[in-house]
Amino acid sequence: MSKKTPNLHAAYALDTPEDHKRLYAEWAGDYDEGFAALEDYQLHIHTARAFVAAGGQGPVLDVGAGTGLCGAILAGLGVGPIDATDISAEMLDQAMRKAIYRDAIEADLNQGIPVPDNSYAGIVSSGTFTHGHLGAEALPALLRIARPGAQFALSINAKHYEKMHFAETLQRLTQGEIQNLTLPEVRIYGELAAGPNKDDTALIALFERT
Ligand SMILES: C[S@@+](CC[C@H](N)C(=O)[O-])C[C@H]1O[C@@H](n2cnc3c(N)ncnc32)[C@H](O)[C@@H]1O
Numbered sequence: 195m196s197k198k199t200p201n202l203h204a205a206y207a208l209d210t211p212e213d214h215k216r217l218y219a220e221w222a223g224d225y226d227e228g229f230a231a232l233e234d235y236q237l238h239i240h241t242a243r244a245f246v247a248a249g250g251q252g253p254v255l256d257v258g259a260g261t262g263l264c265g266a267i268l269a270g271l272g273v274g275p276i277d278a279t280d281i282s283a284e285m286l287d288q289a290m291r292k293a294i295y296r297d298a299i300e301a302d303l304n305q306g307i308p309v310p311d312n313s314y315a316g317i318v319s320s321g322t323f324t325h326g327h328l329g330a331e332a333l334p335a336l337l338r339i340a341r342p343g344a345q346f347a348l349s350i351n352a353k354h355y356e357k358m359h360f361a362e363t364l365q366r367l368t369q370g371e372i373q374n375l376t377l378p379e380v381r382i383y384g385e386l387a388a389g390p391n392k393d394d395t396a397l398i399a400l401f402e403r404t
Pocket of ligand 1 (some may be wrong): 203218237257258259260262263264270279280281282285301302303304319320321322327328330339
């Protein structure tokens with residue numbers, strides 16, 4: 195297999211957990227400056243603000259926390275405590291250097307998260323429900339660890355949302371497991387973005403666990 199260079203195009207083409215660990219291990223040190231700043235990445239800001247506007251409170255789990263961009267915005271908005279979970283130890287290492295997270299949990303969300311039921315009053319995720327990453331099948335693992343009434347703010351790449359049939363899964367969950375679902379659409383990148391994905395959008399799935 196050819197070596198993947200750490201960029202968005204390579205990330206969208208990922209397949210196995212080993213692929214994720216390898217690419218994000220390479221990308222971790224350069225992600226904030228080489229990707230987020232250069233591409234004027236905004237999704238973590240929209241996600242954190244939407245969580246707070248919906249009344250979200252800590253303790254919060256940041257899912258696919260990466261280098262901690264979403265957690266940093268949440269902390270700045272006065273939310274805490276915040277834990278980070280991610281499949282990549284190197285991305286979590288960068289996140290913990292920001293000194294905003296209480297705990298780091300290295301886990302493949304597709305295999306579940308090693309924390310007790312009802313642990314969190316809030317769940318956020320920015321940029322991790324996207325091409326080559328997590329699908330709707332990861333949602334039950336998050337509902338298990340959320341308390342009744344817990345606020346969710348999960349960004350989902352709009353094309354991925356269609357392709358992976360999130361609408362059907364969310365609709366089914368509204369039959370008893372989640373309530374007050376809204377899906378505002380936001381731009382993932384700001385005015386400074388220039389790449390082929392500069393106009394991409396995401397839906398922020400806002401809901402509460404019943
Ligand atoms: C595009 S980054 C987003 C990071 C951060 N939330 C942000 O907005 O900048 C996607 C993150 O999802 C993580 N990830 C990918 N697959 C995962 C899985 N199966 N379980 C947990 N984390 C995963 C990657 O390691 C990476 O840190």
